[in-house]
Amino acid sequence: MDSNRKTPARPPIRVSRTAKGQRPQNFQDPALDKLLGIAVSLAGEVSVLRDRVDTLERLIEKSGLFTRKEIESFEPGADARTERAADRIAYIERVLLAAHRELDEIDSGRVARPLDEIIADYANRKI
Amino acid sequence: MAKPLHPFLPELQHDDVARLDFVKSLRRFLSTRVLPGNAKVYEQRVIPRFRATHGREPATRDEIRAEMVREPYYQLWSALQRRSQEMLWEAAIEPIQRELPELIKKANAAVNRPDRRGSLRLNPDLPLPAYNTEMDIHIQPGGYHHEWANDDIAAGAIYEIGVGMYMPDAWGAEGDYLGQLAVANFRRAWPDRKPRRILDMGCTIGSSTTAWARAFPEAEVHGIDVGAPVLRYAHVRSEALGVPIHFSQQNAEATEFEPGSFDLVVSQILIHETSLRAMPRIFAESRRLLAPGGLMIHMDIPRGANPFKQFMHDWESYNNNEGFARFMTGLDLEAVAVEGGWQKDELSVERVIPNYDKSQMAYGDEYPYTVLIGNR
Numbered sequence: 212m213d214s215n216r217k218t219p220a221r222p223p224i225r226v227s228r229t230a231k232g233q234r235p236q237n238f239q240d241p242a243l244d245k246l247l248g249i250a251v252s253l254a255g256e257v258s259v260l261r262d263r264v265d266t267l268e269r270l271i272e273k274s275g276l277f278t279r280k281e282i283e284s285f286e287p288g289a290d291a292r293t294e295r296a297a298d299r300i301a302y303i304e305r306v307l308l309a310a311h312r313e314l315d316e317i318d319s320g321r322v323a324r325p326l327d328e329i330i331a332d333y334a335n336r337k338i
Numbered sequence: 339m340a341k342p343l344h345p346f347l348p349e350l351q352h353d354d355v356a357r358l359d360f361v362k363s364l365r366r367f368l369s370t371r372v373l374p375g376n377a378k379v380y381e382q383r384v385i386p387r388f389r390a391t392h393g394r395e396p397a398t399r400d401e402i403r404a405e406m407v408r409e410p411y412y413q414l415w416s417a418l419q420r421r422s423q424e425m426l427w428e429a430a431i432e433p434i435q436r437e438l439p440e441l442i443k444k445a446n447a448a449v450n451r452p453d454r455r456g457s458l459r460l461n462p463d464l465p466l467p468a469y470n471t472e473m474d475i476h477i478q479p480g481g482y483h484h485e486w487a488n489d490d491i492a493a494g495a496i497y498e499i500g501v502g503m504y505m506p507d508a509w510g511a512e513g514d515y516l517g518q519l520a521v522a523n524f525r526r527a528w529p530d531r532k533p534r535r536i537l538d539m540g541c542t543i544g545s546s547t548t549a550w551a552r553a554f555p556e557a558e559v560h561g562i563d564v565g566a567p568v569l570r571y572a573h574v575r576s577e578a579l580g581v582p583i584h585f586s587q588q589n590a591e592a593t594e595f596e597p598g599s600f601d602l603v604v605s606q607i608l609i610h611e612t613s614l615r616a617m618p619r620i621f622a623e624s625r626r627l628l629a630p631g632g633l634m635i636h637m638d639i640p641r642g643a644n645p646f647k648q649f650m651h652d653w654e655s656y657n658n659n660e661g662f663a664r665f666m667t668g669l670d671l672e673a674v675a676v677e678g679g680w681q682k683d684e685l686s687v688e689r690v691i692p693n694y695d696k697s698q699m700a701y702g703d704e705y706p707y708t709v710l711i712g713n714r
Contacts, residue, residue, distance in 0.1 A: 223438070224486050225435065226434065227479045227480065227486075228428050230427070230478060230479045230480075230659060231474045235416070235420060237407075237413045237414075237417040238417065243417075247414075247417050247418070251364070251422075254360075255364075258359075258363075259356040259360065262353075262355075263352060
């Protein structure tokens with residue numbers, strides 16, 4: 212990120228992002244309202260990144276380094292394709308972590324006992 | 339990045355602009371591509387279901403609401419619309435918070451400068467009305483009144499950037515479209531009138547006040563509001579734009595002005611943010627402040643021509659901290675003004691149609707404003 216960006220680590224005056232007032236619940240499960248909120252925020256941040264990449268491409272083209280046409284017609288070699296495919300899988304795994312934790316547990320054989328049981332065991336000095 | 343309109347707005351960096359653009363695009367998308375589905379769901383799913391159990395169509399906006407909130411399509415639209423409203427403020431706050439100490443310093447240097455043409459008078463002892471403090475109106479964090487620092491102007495700057503996204507770009511670079519609409523309407527009805535003293539009630543950052551002041555440069559123009567940070571901002575903003583306006587912190591229900599001190603009292607979209615208790619008092623105060631022959635013109639928000647459209651406009655009452663807005667539907671404004679001491683034959687109500695496009699209207703396909711006129 213460029214050195215002209217002025218975002219301080221801790222702003223001297225903090226302005227809350229939360230309005231006073233009861234928040235509406237649109238879905239049966241209020242967690243879904245929150246999840247949707249997070250998803251839209253992420254979509255927004257992806258949009259910000261897309262704009263930034265677009266800016267970069269235009270500036271690079273202007274500077275004569277390469278053109279956007281070259282980007283569009285760029286053909287990654289076999290090595291690059293293999294690396295990208297592996298990177299994408301790792302990326303998807305990270306994003307979908309929450310979805311496949313259960314499978315991870317089963318696959319690794321590291322399935323824990325229910326937490327209540329363990330806590331009860333602590334209480335009863337079984338552990 | 340493009341230079342800000344005046345020195346009291348933050349300089350926007352690349353990602354600030356990208357965030358604001360995203361919210362605008364999201365809201366345009368919701369208005370044009372998602373919103374229309376609600377009417378289809380209503381016609382094709384809700385009406386047949388309701389008819390099957392009740393033997394008739396839903397008759398009121400509340401009956402429609404009870405059904406629609408169960409529809410997954412409406413739920414998703416509503417949640418996305420709410421989120422877009424939250425993000426509108428978040429995107430505005432980001433650059434403002436970053437530059438706030440500097441913005442406040444600049445504003446302090448500009449407040450009541452010797453070469454000013456307007457003025458600012460604050461009253462820290464003025465009680466804030468409950469309709470301002472119960473909820474932050476249209477979920478702007480902190481509303482019009484909260485101060486995050488001494489001599490704060492953040493609420494004004496947040497509002498100015500935020501309204502540019504609310505109906506994306508509908509209100510113009512200076513956010514004065516509603517003021518211009520009111521002025522044009524006034525000129526159509528009274529082409530020869532040149533008001534000499536104008537009061538704008540609930541002026542916020544003075545964007546509509548500026549339109550009146552520009553239209554009648556010979557007039558002495560006053561703007562009142564209950565929020566100190568928006569008034570500080572309004573003052574330095576209008577001076578920077580070269581428009582002389584006298585701002586003071588007063589409640590429109592009971593001001594300190596002398597009786598008969600204005601020949602034109604106006605408001606733009608103030609009334610729906612007050613209450614049934616306050617409205618007759620505001621109309622009575624407007625009457626008290628007018629000299630004989632003076633005019634009161636209060637312009638307020640669209641409410642929908644049929645129960646379904648009314649239900650859609652009510653969304654803001656349940657999801658956007660506009661708790662009172664739904665009470666404006668079907669309200670007899672003339673009767674409320676009579677309650678405030680006006681004579682029936684002094685009053686009239688008009689509709690004014692703005693030129694918004696579909697992408698700027700989040701809750702329906704027509705936005706006729708209602709104008710209450712009192713001719714003293």
